[in-house]
Amino acid sequence: MNKMTVISEIDDLLETYCDGCFIKRELKLNGGKTMAHRFCINSCTVGDQLQFLGQELNKVKMK
Known part of the structure; x- marks a missing residue:
C-alpha cells in the first residue's frame, strides 16, 4: 500500500x-x-x- 491509498481509505471510513x-x-x-x-x-x-490502517501508514512512513 502507498501513503495516499491508506490516507484515502482512512478518509472514506471516517466520512x-x-x-x-x-x-x-x-x-x-x-x-x-x-x-x-x-x-x-x-x-x-x-x-x-482505522487502527489497522494507521499501522499500515506507519509502515509506509518508516520505509
Missing part, C-alpha cells in the same frame, strides 16, 4: 461511518467525550479498521 455516528453522539452526550472515544477505540469495528 462514511464516523461522521454522524449515532452511538458516538449518544455516548458523548451521556458519558462524555472520553467515553465515546474509548468506545470507538475498543469496541467499534470501524475503529479496529
